[in-house]
Amino acid sequence: MGKLESRNIEKYFKHDGKPLKTLDGIDLNVEDGEFVCIVGPSGCGKSTFLRITAGLEKPDGGEIFLDTKSVDTTGPNRIMVFQEGALFPWLNVRDNVEYGLKIAGIPVEERNKISNRYLDMMQLSQFATSYTYQLSTGMKQRVAIARALVMDPDVLLMDEPFAALDPQTRDLLLVEMQLIWQKTKKTIIFVTHNVSEAVMLGTRVLVFTHRPAKIKKEIKIDYRRPRVAEDENLLPYQQKILAELRPEVKK
Amino acid sequence: MKPNVLAKKIGFYALIVIAWQGLDSADIWPDNIFPSPFEVVEDLAYGVADASLFFGIGTSLLRLVIGLAIAIGGGLVLGIFMARVETVNQTIGSLVLGLQSIPSVAWVPLAILWFGLTDAGIIFVTAVGAIFAVTINTYTGVKNINPSYIEAARNMGAKEGQLVTSILIPAAFPYIISGFKQGWAFAWRGVIGAELLFSFLGLGFLLNVGRQLNDVSQVIAIMLVIMGIGIIAEGLIFKKIEDKVMKRWGLR
Helix, strand or coil: CCCEEEEEEEEEEEECCEEEEEEEEEEEEECCCCEEEEECCCCCCHHHHHHHHHCCCCCCEEEEEECCEEECCCCCCEEEECCCCCCCCCCEHHHHHHHHHHHCCCCHHHHHHHHHHHHHHCCCHHHCCCEHHHCCHHHHHHHHHHHHHCCCCCEEEEECCCCCCCHHHHHHHHHHHHHHHHHHCCEEEEEECCHHHHHHHCCEEEEECCCCECEEEEEECCCCCCCCCCCHHHHHHHHHHHHHHHHHHHC | CCHHHHHHHHHHHHHHHHHHHHHHHCCCCCCCCCCCHHHHHHHHHHHHHCCHHHHHHHHHHHHHHHHHHHHHHHHHHHHHHHHHCHHHHHHHHHHHHHHHCCCHHHHHHHHHHHHCCCHHHHHHHHHHHHHHHHHHHHHHHHHCCCHHHHHHHHHCCCCHHHHHHHHHHHHCHHHHHHHHHHHHHHHHHHHHHHHHHHCCCCHHHHHHHHHHCCCHHHHHHHHHHHHHHHHHHHHHHHHHHHHHHHHHCCCC
């Protein structure tokens, strides 16, 4: 058993009063320090799976195990980075990053010490006293990632965090994300609809089928880092994933 | 304020004073019914000289502040409960909507019966006049919070109590501040109305004295003071807070 295990996760949604099966038995075993990317057609339930892993939603069947213990509520050992960041506009960057530490009752000097490390890692130090309305979308996502990392979670869950970014900012963050992963050795599950993103980041890419979603294919990506978007050697991986994904998108 | 806007305002008010003085000079109505602006200013000067005006303002404002504090505290608690607990909303929520339609002076008879002719009665009328505006705005604000704020906070380990103080109130603050603003407006009307009907001391009482003495210029003078305090509170205090909040929350 790995760091995080999903055993036969099922989920139904109500659609016109009838239950609609969204997740059809997701079995997944994530090893400690893995970077797992999940791609799938839009609306297939990949984000729902991530939310269940975070404990933000209850599955209708199956269980999530963290370090062999069943988890069914949210906890700071599984921290989510949301698509739109979900930063708190009433707090400045530093206070956003320290939010979880403050809630946990950690004294201010220690909080500052921890947040300084991650503000520095995400190149946010000079923006520590800025408010979110003063930040670009890319900067906001950096803050969201820093806010998640200070919690030192066992598993980092990322729900299309770069979907709203312009291509240049995204490419930059995709490289940085790899460096952060190498530096922190975090276990990461990363949901995206962008295949090239998945190939750049993942040690393993899972392709979800159209609803009701199952894991259709698993592709290991054993290639040097940091990977860059324009590297032609990544193309065969992309093609392989797209070949699996295309029929699902058409459904 | 831009200089040309300020100039327009000064010009407008100067015109009103000139027109007023003109009407007075035309001698259409007797002076005890239609005083000149100078008589009103003179009356204000008397009030300042013997400090009775400041005493009246102080008394009214103290009642207002206590009443409003009760309304804000109660309204926040009630509004948050309504937004977070569906049963509370379905029961108390409907009652709140009904109670809000009662004008604050309509509470005066009940206040007299319950509290007698006391400060507590006036504070009651003030608080009850303002509390439902604060409640409804708080409720709306909490209902409109971006759900991912709450999810993110829970995910980082916030318990329900921490959620209220660290997320619900600050996230709903743009609504809550307009609740305070409305609450203030209702409270100010409430306190003056109640004082007019059953009080000694306070601006409402001074208005009533003016009426009893047939002193129209005192009545107008006090009305100007009531208006002035309203402008200061709404235009300066609340607008400043609101602007700051709206900017920070990225709403403007």
